[in-house]
Amino acid sequence: MYSVRRWIKKHGYPREVVNAVKELIRRLEIRIVPSVYTEQELYETLLNYRLLPSDAIIALTCRHYGIDTILTFDEDFKRVPWLRVIP
Incomplete structure (x- = not known):
């Protein structure tokens, strides 16, 4: 790879x-869909949930569009309270 x-x-x-x-x-x-978040939201999400920038953008975009469940093998998303992770 x-x-x-x-x-x-x-x-x-x-x-x-x-x-x-x-x-x-x-x-x-x-x-x-376009990502919709403020710079402050991005920084807070990075710090509060210990996410990489790309993961924080995904989490914030899900929150904005009302997406509460994602399919991923990325365990980091389990730290995001508004997301349910399906492996």
């Missing part, structure tokens, strides 16, 4: 991969 990440960092994503992902999103009717 590390070699794939290293290759992407050096060369970027192949256009075919990006197009395939876009098509999958379209076919599955996945809705991509």
Whole structure:
């Protein structure tokens, strides 16, 4: 997996991969919502629940859109009181 990440960092994503992902999103009717949070909310969430920035953004976006359950293997989300985690 590390070699794939290293290759992407050096060369970027192949256009075919990006197009395939876009098509999958379209076919599955996945809705991509913007993140909505203040800078202060982000900092508080990072500190209070000991999350990485990307995880804090996910948690805050879930709270904003009323999403109370997520499917993830990331145990860190179990520290977020407004989320129920399904492994």
